[in-house]
Amino acid sequence: MNYRVAMLLALVWLPLSAYVMFRPALGALGSYVLLPAIPSVIVLYVLALRSWRESWVAILGVTLVCFWLLMAVTAPYLPLLDPNKPLVPLVTPGGMGHGALFLLGSDMRGRDVLSRTLWGCQRVLVWGITATSVAYVVGAGGGLIGGYLGGWWDELVSFAGNVFLSFPVMVLFILVLNLLGQSGFNIIIAVTCSSAPVIMRIVRGLALDAKSRDYIQAAQTRGEHPLWIMLVELLPNVRGPIIVDACLRLGYTTVAITTLTFLGLGLQPPDPDWGLMIKESATAALLWKYSYMLIAPALSVSSLILGFNLIADGLREMSLRD
Amino acid sequence: MGNLIIRRVAQMLLIMLTVSLLLFAIFDSDQFREKTAVAELGGFGMATLSDSDYHQWLEKKGLTAPFLSRYVRWLGAILHGDLGQSTEKDIEVSVLLRESLTNTAILAFFVFLIMIPVSLTLGVLAGMNAGSPLDRVISILSVFTTSIPQIATAVLLTVILALGLGWVPAKSAMTDGWSFRALVLPLLTLLLYDIGYLVRMTRAAMTEVMASQYIRTAVLKGLPYWRVILRHALRNALIVPVTLIFLELNGVLSQVVVVEVFFQYAGFGRMLFDAANFGDIQVLQAATLVAVCVAVGSQLLSDAAYVVLNPRVRFT
Numbered sequence: 001m002n003y004r005v006a007m008l009l010a011l012v013w014l015p016l017s018a019y020v021m022f023r024p025a026l027g028a029l030g031s032y033v034l035l036p037a038i039p040s041v042i043v044l045y046v047l048a049l050r051s052w053r054e055s056w057v058a059i060l061g062v063t064l065v066c067f068w069l070l071m072a073v074t075a076p077y078l079p080l081l082d083p084n085k086p087l088v089p090l091v092t093p094g095g096m097g098h099g100a101l102f103l104l105g106s107d108m109r110g111r112d113v114l115s116r117t118l119w120g121c122q123r124v125l126v127w128g129i130t131a132t133s134v135a136y137v138v139g140a141g142g143g144l145i146g147g148y149l150g151g152w153w154d155e156l157v158s159f160a161g162n163v164f165l166s167f168p169v170m171v172l173f174i175l176v177l178n179l180l181g182q183s184g185f186n187i188i189i190a191v192t193c194s195s196a197p198v199i200m201r202i203v204r205g206l207a208l209d210a211k212s213r214d215y216i217q218a219a220q221t222r223g224e225h226p227l228w229i230m231l232v233e234l235l236p237n238v239r240g241p242i243i244v245d246a247c248l249r250l251g252y253t254t255v256a257i258t259t260l261t262f263l264g265l266g267l268q269p270p271d272p273d274w275g276l277m278i279k280e281s282a283t284a285a286l287l288w289k290y291s292y293m294l295i296a297p298a299l300s301v302s303s304l305i306l307g308f309n310l311i312a313d314g315l316r317e318m319s320l321r322d
Numbered sequence: 323m324g325n326l327i328i329r330r331v332a333q334m335l336l337i338m339l340t341v342s343l344l345l346f347a348i349f350d351s352d353q354f355r356e357k358t359a360v361a362e363l364g365g366f367g368m369a370t371l372s373d374s375d376y377h378q379w380l381e382k383k384g385l386t387a388p389f390l391s392r393y394v395r396w397l398g399a400i401l402h403g404d405l406g407q408s409t410e411k412d413i414e415v416s417v418l419l420r421e422s423l424t425n426t427a428i429l430a431f432f433v434f435l436i437m438i439p440v441s442l443t444l445g446v447l448a449g450m451n452a453g454s455p456l457d458r459v460i461s462i463l464s465v466f467t468t469s470i471p472q473i474a475t476a477v478l479l480t481v482i483l484a485l486g487l488g489w490v491p492a493k494s495a496m497t498d499g500w501s502f503r504a505l506v507l508p509l510l511t512l513l514l515y516d517i518g519y520l521v522r523m524t525r526a527a528m529t530e531v532m533a534s535q536y537i538r539t540a541v542l543k544g545l546p547y548w549r550v551i552l553r554h555a556l557r558n559a560l561i562v563p564v565t566l567i568f569l570e571l572n573g574v575l576s577q578v579v580v581v582e583v584f585f586q587y588a589g590f591g592r593m594l595f596d597a598a599n600f601g602d603i604q605v606l607q608a609a610t611l612v613a614v615c616v617a618v619g620s621q622l623l624s625d626a627a628y629v630v631l632n633p634r635v636r637f638t
Contacts, residue, residue, distance in 0.1 A: 162333070163340050166621070168576035170591075171613045174598045175606075179348060255471045259580055262473045263595065275473065282477045282584075294481065298474035306469035313465065 005047065011040040013129055016073060020126040021184065037073040041066055054321075058314025061247075064307030068300075072122045080115035084271065116272040117296045121304070123273050127184050128253045131191035135253075136246065138192050139199025144230045146200065147207025158204070161197035169194045173256065177265045187266055191253055202245055206238040213237075244315045251308035258301050274301045330625055334618050341614050342400075346393050349603050355380070400611070406604030415608045418593060423612070426582070426589035430574050432505065433512050438567060441520035445563065448521065449528020450551065460521060467518030472577060476511045476584045483507065493586045508585045512577055516570060524563045531559040561631045568624035572617040 015037045023030050045066040052058040146157035164172070176190040207230075210216065215237075219229045260266035261275030274297040281293035359379065399406075406415045448460040483506075484492035490506045531537065532555060540550045579591035586592070590609065597605035629635050 159337075159340075162337055163344070166337055166341060166614050166618045167610070168572055168613050168617050170576040170579040171594065171610055174579070174594065175348075175610060178598045178601075178606075251469070258471050259473055263580065263583060278473055278477060282480075294474075294477055298470070298478065302466075302470045302474060305471070306466065309465055309469055 005044070008040045008044050008047075012037045012044070012069060012073065013126075016122065017126050017130055019076075020122050031076065034073050034076060038070070041069045041073060044069075052314065052318065055314040055318050057310050057317065061307045061310025061312075061314055064303050065311065068121045068125065068304050068307070071118050072125050075119050075122060078118070080118060081112040082115070084111065113277075113293055113296050116277060117274070117300050120272040120274045120277065120297065121300065123184075123267055123271065124254055124257055124301070124304070127187055127267070128250060128257055131188040131257075132195070132246065132250050132253045134188050135192040135195040135249070136199055136242075139196035140203045140235070140242070142196065143200040143203025143205075144207050144234060147204040148211060148230050148234060149226065150211075154204075157200065161200045164193055165197040167194070169256070170259075173260060174265065177260070182265055182268065184267055187257060187260065191256065194256075195249055195253070199245070199249070202241065203238065206241060207234055210234055210238055240319055244312050244319070247308050247312035247315065251305045251312075254301065254305050254308070326629055327626060330622055334622050338614065338618060342397065342611060343393065345607055345610055346396060347389075349607055350389070350392070400608075406608065415604050418605065419590075419608060419612060422588060422590045422593040425587065426575075426578055426591065429505065429508060429512075429578065429582075429587070429589060430571070432509055433516065433574060434567075434570075436509070437513055437516050437520065437570075441517045442524055442560065442563060444517070445521045445524020446528050446551075446556065446559070448525040449532060449559065450555075452525075452529045452532065457525075461525065464518040464521040464525075467514045468522065470514075472511055472515055472580055473584065475514050476507070476581060479507055479510055483510075504587075508581045508587055511581050511585075512574065515577065516573070520563060520566065520570070523566055524559070527562045528555070528559040531555050534558075557631075561628065564631060565624045565628045568620050568627055571620035571623075575613055575616055 015033045015035075019030065019033055045062065048062040048066070049059060052062065142157045142161065146154040167175070172194050173190045176193060177186055180186040180189065211234075216229065216233055219233050224233075257266060258275040258278070261273050262279045264279075266275065267273055277297035278294060278301075281297070359376070444460050444464075448457045451457050480492050484490050490503050491501070492507070493504075537550060537555055540554050541547070575590070578589060579595055581587070582589045582591035583595045590613075593605065594609045594613070596602075597609060
């Protein structure tokens with residue numbers, strides 16, 4: 001994970017987040033903000049193909065994830081129908097296969113399923129990645145402090161983590177979202193509350209393990225500030241397991257966000273979102289004829305999560321091999 | 323080892339105390355107080371209530387006393403078994419909790435009954451023959467099942483089994499009395515995800531053990547293969563999966579919220595969700611406390627099991 005990859009990832013994530021979270025504020029700029037992200041996704045994919053050539057599991061995973069990333073950043077530029085506007089006057093709802101009009105059919109309100117599926121991945125990706133990143137900053141920070149500084153800091157950070165770990169995940173989500181209201185930013189807070197303790201435990205274990213290494217002691221002898229040691233010496237050397245865990249956690253967070261939207265607790269309609277599509281199609285899919293309304297979002301969310309899981313498995317395999 | 327257990331129990335009690343304080347502080351905010359007032363007096367009543375009357379009502383409910391005294395009184399009431407009254411369903415919270423916990427416990431019992439043998443067997447089989455076709459099939463299946471969210475499996479299973487083939491009822495509300503058939507769909511939804519996860523973990527542990535030196539020595543010594551597996555490999559490989567099974571209690575409590583809400587099964591998850599939607603503070607508080615209790619208990623059991631099963635930890 002070098003600086004080039006980090007910069008490309010930021011180049012993808014920042015425009016996408018700005019587009020999804022702040023679109024009303026962007027105004028005219030909104031239609032151009034996603035343009036730098038498109039070549040970044042392609043370059044990322046090529047880099048991943050080259051460096052992960054030996055593990056077909058990781059290649060398959062990164063293909064799935066980059067496919068959805070590409071869909072997310074190019075959705076405004078593709079010739080798709082409006083995902084929110086029902087074409088009810090022209091076509092009966094629930095109709096399938098009207099030639100060029102509805103490639104995947106329309107849902108119960110007359111909106112195009114294909115365009116809703118492709119637009120839906122934007123929100124899931126942005127809120128999922130943002131929430132996991134914030135959880136990582138909090139969790140890794142706490143873990144480094146607890147693991148490296150030890151003593152009183154360690155007790156405090158571990159205790160705070162244990163308090164949050166003692167809530168079942170869904171209970172915590174329901175509690176936080178009911179307390180703070182339902183919006184994407186509160187989802188970030190809820191995901192941080194539930195994931196940060198686990199991340200903190202992992203990073204703390206890694207930090208404790210690496211604390212006795214020579215380079216740490218050399219830095220201490222040099223008189224470096226503890227914060228500098230934690231960020232510059234410790235963190236880059238424990239990044240292997242952290243990256244594997246990050247991919248797994250992105251998968252869990254995607255499941256959590258989709259489930260919350262399904263329960264009605266997360267992001268709000270009518271913007272397209274996979275959880276919402278599954279909920280709406282749950283009643284319509286009673287007939288086999290209309291089950292495509294369910295299969296499209298279900299397949300999409302499963303493939304995204306599968307992609308994350310496969311990347312994690314592939315990376316772990318590769319790290320075990322050398 | 324007893325020392326370790328005592329220390330863990332003390333830590334758990336401290337955590338429970340902190341969590342109860344946190345919960346009480348959260349539900350004591352003005353926003354929730356107003357919600358309770360609306361629930362009791364009605365929206366119109368609240369709107370027409372003057373400030374002094376509102377303050378009088380608060381005093382009558384004992385809500386103007388200092389924070390700590392109210393907290394201690396609440397804690398005392400809970401320890402005596404008085405968990406308050408549900409404003410939505412108008413029955414005592416403890417009665418509601420007992421019914422819903424029984425239902426969820428039945429569901430969880432069957433989940434564990436099927437999940438433990440199946441996933442341990444599959445995981446061990448996959449780990450034993452690492453790299454073989456059987457291993458590939460099991461690994462691929464387990465990665466697939468953990469990638470499909472439970473809402474998707476729930477709807478898919480409903481469409482295929484209940485509506486397509488008609489073998490089982492589509493919703494498990496059980497209004498006609500108890501029926502095992504209605505349990506099938508929620509069971510399958512929970513099982514698919516949990517079995518996949520546990521198989522992956524067991525397989526990882528088993529492959530690690532099978533690659534270790536002592537197993538190689540045992541095989542080279544000439545021990546029969548089955549004896550090597552049963553007597554040497556399994557005892558070391560199953561440490562992590564067994565501790566994970568205890569932690570699954572915590573996970574099931576979280577997954578059961580979605581499954582019960584979808585299948586309309588009258589269990590703990592649905593009660594929690596309905597209470598959260600309605601704003602039923604007493605039920606929400608009590609349910610969260612119970613959930614945290616179960617979670618903390620499962621972590622304690624898991625740590626205890628790990629210490630018991632792993633002699634290296636026991637004697638250091």
